[in-house]
Amino acid sequence: MEPLIDVNCSPMECTSLSRSAPIWQDILAQAMTGELLAAMNYTSLSEICDDPAEVADALEHSECERGHAAVFAAEGRKIGVEVCNNVDAKHWKRLRDAFLRCITERDFIGCLIVQEIMLESFAVASYSRVGNVGPGSLGESFARIAAEEGEHVDHAMAILRAERARDVQRFDDKVYRLHLDVMTTLAQMLAKECKDGHCEVCHASCVKPSLFEVSLSAAELRGASLQQYLKTLDMLGIPGEVTLAWVAQLPV
Amino acid sequence: MGGSVASVAGERTIETDFALIGHQESWRAAADVLAVLRGPERTPLPDDEIKDILPWIPPRPVCHVDIGSVAGAKARGLYIDSFIPPDRLEAAYVHENIARVRKAAACAIQAGAKIVSLGGFSSILIEGNFDQLPERNDTVFTTGNTLTVAFIVQGIQKMCALEGRNLCRSTLLIVGATGDVGSGCVRCLAPLVGRVLLSARKVERLRRLAAELQDDGVQVEIATDLQRFSAEADVVICAASLASPSLLLGRIAPDAIVCDAGYPKNLSPTAEMLDAKVFFGGLGQITGGMKFAPDFHGVLNRHPFPDVVHGCLLEGMALALEHRFEPFSQGRGFITPERVDEIETIAARQGIYLAPLYNADGSFEDGLDARWNGREDESMGERPSRTVESSY
Numbered sequence: 001m002e003p004l005i006d007v008n009c010s011p012m013e014c015t016s017l018s019r020s021a022p023i024w025q026d027i028l029a030q031a032m033t034g035e036l037l038a039a040m041n042y043t044s045l046s047e048i049c050d051d052p053a054e055v056a057d058a059l060e061h062s063e064c065e066r067g068h069a070a071v072f073a074a075e076g077r078k079i080g081v082e083v084c085n086n087v088d089a090k091h092w093k094r095l096r097d098a099f100l101r102c103i104t105e106r107d108f109i110g111c112l113i114v115q116e117i118m119l120e121s122f123a124v125a126s127y128s129r130v131g132n133v134g135p136g137s138l139g140e141s142f143a144r145i146a147a148e149e150g151e152h153v154d155h156a157m158a159i160l161r162a163e164r165a166r167d168v169q170r171f172d173d174k175v176y177r178l179h180l181d182v183m184t185t186l187a188q189m190l191a192k193e194c195k196d197g198h199c200e201v202c203h204a205s206c207v208k209p210s211l212f213e214v215s216l217s218a219a220e221l222r223g224a225s226l227q228q229y230l231k232t233l234d235m236l237g238i239p240g241e242v243t244l245a246w247v248a249q250l251p252v
Numbered sequence: 253m254g255g256s257v258a259s260v261a262g263e264r265t266i267e268t269d270f271a272l273i274g275h276q277e278s279w280r281a282a283a284d285v286l287a288v289l290r291g292p293e294r295t296p297l298p299d300d301e302i303k304d305i306l307p308w309i310p311p312r313p314v315c316h317v318d319i320g321s322v323a324g325a326k327a328r329g330l331y332i333d334s335f336i337p338p339d340r341l342e343a344a345y346v347h348e349n350i351a352r353v354r355k356a357a358a359c360a361i362q363a364g365a366k367i368v369s370l371g372g373f374s375s376i377l378i379e380g381n382f383d384q385l386p387e388r389n390d391t392v393f394t395t396g397n398t399l400t401v402a403f404i405v406q407g408i409q410k411m412c413a414l415e416g417r418n419l420c421r422s423t424l425l426i427v428g429a430t431g432d433v434g435s436g437c438v439r440c441l442a443p444l445v446g447r448v449l450l451s452a453r454k455v456e457r458l459r460r461l462a463a464e465l466q467d468d469g470v471q472v473e474i475a476t477d478l479q480r481f482s483a484e485a486d487v488v489i490c491a492a493s494l495a496s497p498s499l500l501l502g503r504i505a506p507d508a509i510v511c512d513a514g515y516p517k518n519l520s521p522t523a524e525m526l527d528a529k530v531f532f533g534g535l536g537q538i539t540g541g542m543k544f545a546p547d548f549h550g551v552l553n554r555h556p557f558p559d560v561v562h563g564c565l566l567e568g569m570a571l572a573l574e575h576r577f578e579p580f581s582q583g584r585g586f587i588t589p590e591r592v593d594e595i596e597t598i599a600a601r602q603g604i605y606l607a608p609l610y611n612a613d614g615s616f617e618d619g620l621d622a623r624w625n626g627r628e629d630e631s632m633g634e635r636p637s638r639t640v641e642s643s644y
Contacts, residue, residue, distance in 0.1 A: 192304070223308030230310055240312030240359060241330075245546070247309075248289035252301045 020214050024138060025081040026207035027130060027214075028072045031142070033085040033092055033201055034123060035069035038062075040087065041099045041115050048106045061152065068145050075138045089200035091189040095119065098181045109163050113175055116156035117232050118182045122190070123149045125228035126221045133215040153232060160236055172238055179246050183229070187250035190222035226250075270329035270572035271365035271391075272317065272565045273356045273374045274552075275336040277516040282306055282338060284551045285314065309335040311356035313363065315548050319569050320540035322603030327572040330363055331544070331552060332356045334374060341373055341495035341516065350377045350384065357393070358386045366577040369396040369568030372515040376493045379432055379583040394571065395581040396564025399604075400534040401436035402596045403563040404489060404513050406606040407533045408441065411509045412487070414609075414616060415529060423447040425485030427478070427499065428492030430457035433513060433534070436587030437489050442470040449481045450474045452492075478502045489533065490518035497521060504528065512611075515562060531616060535607040536566045536599065540573075556615060560607040567595060573602040 042062035049055045069085070076083030087096060095114075102110035124146050131143030164171040188196065194206045208218040226247055233243040276282040279302060286306070287296040297305070317329040334352040341349070353374045360368045368391060370378060375395035378384055382393055412419045422445045428434040429450035442448050442465050450472060452458050458474040465472045475481055479502050486505040491513045499518040501510070506526065511533035512519045519530065535555065542559045544552065553561050561569070571580055580595060581587065599605070609616040 192301075219304040223305060226305070227308040227310060230312070234310070234312070240310075241314055241316075244309070244312050244314060245289045248286050249291065249294060252297060252305075 271360035274371035396567035399567035400563035
């Protein structure tokens with residue numbers, strides 16, 4: 001599909017965007033997939049909540065994430081590309097499966113750790129970086145959604161801190177177990193090169209080698225995501241020397 | 253790291269006597285730190301991945317450090333790495349690096365450390381500006397530079413003795429003379445040598461230091477350009493704050509004694525000093541035992557002798573063992589021979605002595621160890637324990 005150009009673009013922006021539109025298309029596709037997966041996760045979470053307020057909260061979050069996915073699709077249309085999504089793509093499916101295991105165990109805290117600490121750290125950090133360099137409204141949307149996702153993390157943090165205070169050892173062991181499952185997959189997704197074949201989200205070949213054309217890099221997105229993850233774990237109170245080793249042991 | 257974090261998390265309730273803030277001076281050193289963290293069962297990270305990942309790591313504790321004193325005291329501490337990338341020590345990154353040191357300091361405060369030593373560039377970045385550190389509660393900070401000066405001075409004296417040189421007839425050159433360490437060395441050594449040459453980047457500071465020495469009757473020559481001194485130095489201390497080993501000394505005596513006290517090292521590997529006796533200065537050895545958890549022995553302290561540590565970090569350890577939680581070294585211009593004597597005495601009382609002298613090619617004194625360094629008043633008959641675990 002030949003990318004169309006937003007009629008409101010300046011001539012210089014049009015030229016630049018037409019060249020980079022396929023790159024933005026893949027970035028938007030990854031983001032949209034992540035948002036839809038988050039929406040599914042929150043819907044699943046609502047099914048194991050006992051407190052009606054928590055049910056309402058989870059469903060509200062789910063709607064919010066669907067709204068984000070719609071924003072990314074709309075941003076794609078603005079630059080003349082169709083933004084696909086694939087929540088069954090191999091990495092995303094593994095992340096969904098990890099979340100569903102917590103659902104099966106009716107592990108509300110586990111769900112929050114996976115979604116709010118791990119997946120949202122990745123979203124907040126990578127959207128912020130994209131927001132810094134994205135053109136026009138595309139960049140603004142990424143920046144705004146990054147800020148909103150950050151608020152989700154803040155909301156969960158109070159619950160998780162209180163849970164940790166009840167039993168530090170049990171809580172930290174649980175985070176570590178989920179870290180091994182979820183962050184290993186995220187680290188593979190964020191690797192500088194997709195060594196295990198096509199990610200099943202990019203519309204053609206892997207977008208990572210082309211990211212430099214839009215002033216991004218896979219290394220930067222990974223670094224920012226891991227940094228955000230470490231900072232979030234710090235906020236939970238897990239010792240920094242422990243989380244440092246966790247992250248150092250991730251695959252590259 | 254195993255499956256459970258409980259044992260480490262639980263240790264947080266134990267008192268933290270001291271914290272050491274540092275950073276790695278080379279990518280090789282950084283790679284070794286990450287390799288330990290990854291564990292032996294995982295492939296070490298490739299160099300390009302290390303360079304991509306390390307700059308994103310926020311400052312944080314890396315390991316616990318337990319130390320012992322020959323007097324029987326024990327202290328527990330933390331090593332906190334600011335994760336300043338080894339290739340970002342230049343002035344262009346100063347604000348970013350100060351922010352990293354501040355965050356590392358916040359980690360030390362959060363851990364409840366009673367005293368914090370600022371290693372390497374950490375002290376340079378904060379030196380004299382302790383108000384830049386976060387709100388401190390009961391935590392005090394020391395640059396550690398007084399003990400560094402003590403070990404540099406002891407090293408020079410020892411090397412002169414080993415080489416049969418008469419220090420009082422020597423021409424002493426100090427590069428980086430107006431810095432905290434450099435000026436401390438000047439004050440200690442100027443009265444003991446024949447002639448003093450001082451070099452630094454800022455001429456006004458050089459003039460002020462020279463005036464101070466001249467008031468005490470010391471003949472001083474200053475220059476910002478090392479080639480402009482009227483005489484060749486035969487004893488040289490390199491204590492400049494250089495982002496990488498890039499110093500070429502130029503006019504020094506062919507058989508000069510040269511102490512490279514920089515972190516990172518000052519002297520360029522291409523410096524041609526064929527007959528010069530170059531040694532790494534400012535290092536001490538803790539003889540009462542030092543244990544890292546996880547085990548970073550030989551990784552965080554990359555020296556050919558056991559339990560050798562930079563003087564700046566040892567100062568915090570010595571003060572912790574002494575239960576003197578005070579900001580002993582506070583930055584530029586406060587290091588005097590009296591303060592050097594005082595910290596030397598404290599360190600020696602806790603079994604912390606000048607480290608054996610060595611350079612990149614090896615040791616100058618194989619077979620000797622810290623018991624024979626900088627100590628005159630104790631029995632020489634019994635070698636200290638070299639097995640760290642035996643102390644605990």
